[in-house]
Amino acid sequence: MGEFVSVDVSDGTGTIRLNRPPMNAIDSRMQEELRDAAHQVSADQAVRAVVLYGGEKVFAAGADVKEFAAMSHDDVMRDAERISSSVDAVARIPKPVIAAVTGYALGGGCELALAADFRVSAEDAKWGQPEILLGIIPGMGGTQRLPRLIGPARAKDLIYTGRMIDAGEALGLGLVDTVVPAEDVYRTAVELATSYTAGPALALQAAKAAIDDGLDTDLGSGLRLESHLFATLFATADRETGIRSFLENGPGRASFA
Numbered sequence: 001m002g003e004f005v006s007v008d009v010s011d012g013t014g015t016i017r018l019n020r021p022p023m024n025a026i027d028s029r030m031q032e033e034l035r036d037a038a039h040q041v042s043a044d045q046a047v048r049a050v051v052l053y054g055g056e057k058v059f060a061a062g063a064d065v066k067e068f069a070a071m072s073h074d075d076v077m078r079d080a081e082r083i084s085s086s087v088d089a090v091a092r093i094p095k096p097v098i099a100a101v102t103g104y105a106l107g108g109g110c111e112l113a114l115a116a117d118f119r120v121s122a123e124d125a126k127w128g129q130p131e132i133l134l135g136i137i138p139g140m141g142g143t144q145r146l147p148r149l150i151g152p153a154r155a156k157d158l159i160y161t162g163r164m165i166d167a168g169e170a171l172g173l174g175l176v177d178t179v180v181p182a183e184d185v186y187r188t189a190v191e192l193a194t195s196y197t198a199g200p201a202l203a204l205q206a207a208k209a210a211i212d213d214g215l216d217t218d219l220g221s222g223l224r225l226e227s228h229l230f231a232t233l234f235a236t237a238d239r240e241t242g243i244r245s246f247l248e249n250g251p252g253r254a255s256f257a
Helices: 028-043 065-069 073-091 108-114 130-134 142-150 152-161 167-173 182-197 201-215 219-235 237-249
Strands: 005-010 013-018 049-053 097-101 104-106 118-122 126-128 178-180
Touching: 005 028, 013 028, 013 182, 028 073, 049 182, 073 108, 097 108, 097 182, 104 108, 108 126, 108 142, 118 167, 118 182, 126 167, 130 152, 142 152, 167 178, 178 182, 201 219, 201 237, 219 237
Parallel strands: 013 049, 049 097, 097 118, 104 126, 118 178
Antiparallel strands: 005 013
16 A cells, blocks of 8 residues: 555455545656556556545545745656556556546546546536646657547647536546446446456456557557457466356356356
């Protein structure tokens, strides 16, 4: 357990909890702890799905601007990849990941949520990439993950203007997947995670790798990756369980736990 980031595991779901009051501003210490938490849940076989959660009031209102203000050009040139890699570690968790967002998901907070597979947003949450208003651009994946998710033109609008949007607009853009009252955000995210915890872990891992890595290459290379992962799964016990259950009991009744 870190000073600002903790991991709790219950019934197959690991919760990565941000806890740096009042706004969960992401500083260098928090980045290191996020990376450690991502590695922990990735390696823990008891964790079958993951929820990212900032608490009842706020997810993360952005990077720590005070820390940025003290950094020189040389500092940033040296640390830029390290800063991005903390969020990238979350994106590379080989399990379903759901961001449970209350309050604000701005700047680095929005980029962290983008690293999840799904985003559950409170009705009153605010989303955005306001870095341009500081004279900089997103540096933790926003210029890459946001256009892949919602399309280049829509992403450019949010990044060029730095404007905040509400949950309804975020849902319409495809930035978030589900909007619920704030008090239901964490429960809804855990319920979604639970829908995956009894699934075939290796097949879910392969599906995530095929989709995420396939999007980063051309169609032909993506299809070859899919074929490779598809064939690899035929060496797993989960494949034996799933096919045997289908033949004996019909579809959708296999237990992979």
